[in-house]
Amino acid sequence: MKTIDLNADLGEGFGIWRLGDDDALLDIVTSANLACGFHAGDPLTIRRTCAAAVDRGVRIGAQVSYRDLAGFGRREMEVDPEELSSEVLYQLAAVDGIARAMGGRVSYVKPHGALYNRVCRDAGQAEAVVSAVAAYDRSLPILTLPGSAVHEVAARQGVATVTECFADRAYTPRGTLVPRREPGSVLHDPAEVTARAVTMAVDHTVTASDGSAIPVEARSICVHGDTPGAVGLARRVRDSLTAAGVSLRPFT
DSSP states (O other): OEEEEEEEEEOOOBTTBOOSOHHHHHTTOSEEEEEOSSSSOOHHHHHHHHHHHHHHTOEEEEEOOOSOTTTTTOSOOOOOHHHHHHHHHHHHHHHHHHHHHTTOOEEEEOOOHHHHHHHHHOHHHHHHHHHHHHHHOTTOOEEEOTTOTHHHHHHHHTOOEEEEEETTBOBOTTSSBOOTTSTTSBOOOHHHHHHHHHHHHHTOEEEOTTSOEEEOOOSEEEOOSSSTTHHHHHHHHHHHHHHTTEEEOOOO
């Protein structure tokens, strides 16, 4: 039986503002990419989300980001490598500490937003992120795109990588994500999203923005938790994968 992990970005509220339904999504996904406070999230949100994830047996990932609360971590930044590495280390250590206090731990690391896309093509920033993970716990895998620069950098430092794909994002013919500033970059049609998820999990391909089929070898599928109707969409993705004979299981 084919197996796949289903992950989503969670814990993205801040203070009195709530974004998404974390508890409902935690009943659906197998891995939770938890905001670490730099693009979203605050100590109370992190604590509650960690506790809820531990209670459900969902793996916790540290979703590290640029220091960009105002831009939700979606603005690309030029950050000195040592500073960026320190900020990633800070975020990872904070969330893992809270997760351990709740009876769990961080099981993997996933960059967020602009940092995610930047490290896929920028070996320098990828080095900064990987160095922070290696300094904290070399056994933690980093979740990234199949063609990401992170793979080569991480291999040199003895850090594992795990490939993922996105059910609700458009792809370029090169296998990268269509930038969010472009129309159609985020997919909202449930039928389209669920069909893509099944095709990626079973056939290991996805239809790019130009209509071409590109290979996608991934161990995890991401659905975003901050889009309208995210809970219903994630549930349909899970149900469709199960109906296609795919078993949902964490990669860690």
